[in-house]
Amino acid sequence: MIRNKLVITATATLAAALAALTIGFSSVLSWRLQQDADGVLHTRAEAAAANITSRQGRLMLTDTPYDEALDNRVWVFDGKGSLISSPPRSSPLDGDARDVGRSPRTVVRDVSHDTRMLALRLRDAGAPNATVVAAVSMIPYEDAARTALIGALVFDVLILAIGAFFIRRTVLHALRPVGQMTAQAATWSERDLDRRFGLGPPRDELTGLAATLDTLLARLSAALRHEKRVTAEIAHELRTPLTQLRLETEIALRQDRPPEQLRAALRQVLAGTDRLADTVDTLIGLAQQSIDPSTGTCKAVEAANAALRSYIDLGKDVRLDPSARADLVVACDRDVVLRILHPLLDNAARYGRATIVLGLCRDGNDVVFSVADDGPGFGPEEIGTVFMPGIQGAAASPGEGAGLGLALARRLTDAAGGSLTAKLSNGGLIEVRLPAA
Secondary structure, eight states: OHHHHHHHHHHHHHHHHHHHHHHHHHHHHHHHHHHHHHHHHHHHHHHHHTTEEEETTEEEEOOOTTHHHHHTTEEEEOTTOOEEEOOSSOOTTHHHHHHHHTOSSOEEEEEETTEEEEEEEOOSTTSTTOEEEEEEEOHHHHHHHHHHHHHHHHHHHHHHHHHHHHHHHHHHHHHHHHHHHHHHHHHHHHHOTTOOOOOOSOOSHHHHHHHHHHHHHHHHHHHHHHHHHHHHHHHHHHHHHHHHHHHHHHHHTOTTOOHHHHHHHHHHHHHHHHHHHHHHHHHHHHHTTOOOTTSOOEEHHHHHHHHHGGGTTSSSEEEEOTTOOTTOEESSOHHHHHHHHHHHHHHHHHHOSSEEEEEEEEETTEEEEEEEESSOOOOGGGTTTTTSTTOOOTTSOTTOOOSOHHHHHHHHHHHTTOEEEEOOOSSEEEEEEEEBO
C-alpha cells in the first residue's frame, strides 16, 4: 500500500541521515582525540627537553621533583643515537623508541595498535642534535571514541524508533481523509451521482483531490443523463413508426380487403420500416458520435418532400408551400434534416386541425424550413420551454407523448450549426434555420 511505502521511504531517509551524522561525528571525534594525544606528546617531550643540559660535552637530564612523571615513557638520545635517559623500568617499547629517534626531523608515528610516539629533534646550542622521544597510550582515547560511538548508535536507534512511530502516525493521519474521500466517491458513483464534496477551489493536495473527484462525478453524472436522454429519445422516435406499422398490419390482415388496399397497406408498412431503420441508424450514430450533422449537403426541396411523404395519408391538407425555392442546398446531411423535420411534422399532425404547410426559403446564409398548422399554436410562456426535454405544450392532453420529439429536433439542429425556434402565430409555427451550402 502507498502508506507503507511512504513510511518505509521516510524511515529509510531518517536512518540514512542518522548514519551520516554518526559517521561524521565519529570521524571528527577520532580526529580530535588524535590531536589531543599529539598535544600530550608535545607537552611531554618539551617538558623533558627543558631539563636537558650539557656538562663537559655530555648531555644529561637534570633531576627535578617530577622526574618520575617526566620520565614516564620518555627517552632521550644524543646526536650519536646513544641513550641518555629512559623510563625507570625496562619497556618493550625501547626498540621502537630508538627506531623513531633516528628520524632526522620531528615526527609522530604509531608503533603499535595502542601506542603513539613523537620524536622531537632539538636544535639549540645546549643540546645539539639531541632527540627526545615521548610515547602515549592510545587505549584511553580509543575507549573514549568507542564509548561515544556506542552511545551515538544507541541514540540513533532510539531516534529512529521514535521517528518511525511518528512518521507512521503522521502518514496515516494525512492519508485517512484520502481513503475516506475515495470510499465516498465510490459509494456515490454507485448510488448518488449528484453528491459532491464541495470543498471549494483547490488550496492544497486534499482540496485538489476533492475538486478532481467532483469533476469526475459530474462527468459520470452527465454521461448517465446523456445515456438516459438518448434512450428516451430513441424510444420516442420509435413509438410513432411502430404504431403506424401495427395499424397498417392490422388493417392488412382483414380478409375482406381488396388487393389494391393490401398493396397500399404493405407500401405503408415498407415506408414505415424504412423510416424506422433510418431513425435507429441516425440516433445510434449521434449517440456514438460517429455522425456529424454538419457534414454533407442535400437539396432542401428534396428533403422537404421526403419528410412530407409520410404524412400525405392523414386526411389533412399536408403540402409544401408553392413558393419554396427548388435551388436551395443545405449544408447538412439529408437523414439529419429528415430527423429534424419529422418531430415538427408529427407535432403539427397531432395538433393541426386541417392544414399543414411546410415552407422553404433563403434568409441570408441560412435555409429556413417553417412548419405551420392551423392548431392552437404556442403561448408566449411556451416559446422558451417547448423544446426542453419532458416539457409539453398547453394543448397536449394528459399522458399524450413524452415531450421528447421537439427536444430531439432542437438537439439535432444545434449539432448541425442551426437554430430551432417557436413563433407566435394564429396557429402553430416552428422555424428551422440550417446553414446554406
